[in-house]
Amino acid sequence: MNKTFNIARFGKFFCMEFRQYKKLFLILAGVTLIDLVLSMASFARTYQMVTEVDNIEVLELNSTIANMVHQAKLGVSPIQFGGAFGILLLIVPFLMYNFVYHPTKSFTYSMLPASWLEKFASAWVMCVIAVPLMLFGFALLVAFIGDLLGAQVSYHTLNLNVFLKTIYLPTIIVQSVMFWGAFWFKRQKVGKTILTIAIVVIGLIILAWQMQDILRDLMNFLFGPPYSEAREQQLLIWLRIIPYALMTLLWSLALIKYPRTQI
């Protein structure tokens, strides 16, 4: 096992990669900061408007504007509209690991004395854990500074749990496709990844359309009659499981391909 995975060597490799990408992290931080400041500013403006003209009763209770006004009354939070978070998390694997099979760029990386598993684990931890945590850290920092400057910061929504559920999880599910693409294809990774996603999605739609009668029967058989509570429950469970399963499958596929890296 020591040949394949050694925690000290993995730690050393991860630290090396972290230091290597520090400039990229600064760029990520910069983009995130701009996005967060803009989000907070727009929220603060809404809050100001609401306090000036308190006519929320005019709005329908479930409308988007009513929700925004309600949120604004609670206070501003840098992660509520942190769109850049999602986009950044999504493209991180391509930004960092686009070179893995590159004939001239990957020489040093491939020849560094660490096992394929340590290198892969380092990439995974970097994309899936380190960068998101860092971005959340930036959000906290911006909120703290905003609070000091007198902004109405909502600490209620600014907690790790909310971040994990609302931003991290959906993004990381999609990001796993990009991660797989970065570690699977040799050249034209972005193009091939997008093309593969498109083909799979279109294929599934056509397949589902062709087999709609069979699928309907199958669902009735598996989950019970339509509109039943049992069926709703089952569907909810499946909808939770499938993204995790898909994510794990994609990471596993990337892992299987990685030791066969030839340059």
Next chain:
Amino acid sequence: MINIQDLNFHYKANQPVYSGLNLELHKGNIYGLLGENGVGKTTLLKLISGLLFPTKGQCSTFDFEAKKRYPEMLEKIYFLPETYTLPKIKMSEYVKLYASFYPKFDHNKLAEYVNIFGLSNTKKLSEFSHGQQKKWLLSFGLATNTELLMMDEPTNGLDIPSKGLFRQLLAGAMDDQKTIIISTHQVRDLENLIDPIIILEYNQVLLNHSIDEISQKLKFVLRENQSQNALYTEPAMGGFWCVEPNSDSVESKVNIELLFNAAVNNKEFFLKLFIQK
């Protein structure tokens, strides 16, 4: 130390680069790897370092299966490729990032090599000229003190004084525990340094012998006229350089360029003389 047995390799299924290649390399030598364009010199270096995988057969480096690229094997190898892209960082940062992965890395030696090559830490590596980048990688590679140093066309891009410095540094860094493999077309740059010589031919090894063994079997002489039994002749000032079988045990200095030309023009003869027993 490096043992290749019955190795097959191809990039495209119907175009084998190697089929049934056998080769054994021992420590304490500076091997010169020669061959025409496309015979697979770089491929061989990549197979030895585990960057490519044999389609059949065995390639073991330090008793490890090369394609597994175990860290224990990788920390004994430094590979200087012919083409590379260096990161946008300074030399000092490069050392901080990568040096700790090589247990025998010698920082003092690196400083010495950098000084000899006249490299400065003011610019980023990506802003260096091709020659300067090569000098940097050579310096770093020698400072790693790895047991196996593989270099693909190391003198390409080096200016004339630097080629001399390179020879000096390499000779100085060599010891009994190390092996250096240099793949090159610039044999004149490395004459008096490489020994033994490996000449690769499509699918086979034409020669894997020391300079001593070669000079016992072949002689390199300057004649006024072309000799009848010469394996290869080349016009020169005052006559013709001839490579001939050394039937009368004459001592002569091996000219690697002539040797190479003689080998590729007399493949069967070389195979009989050196490989087939």
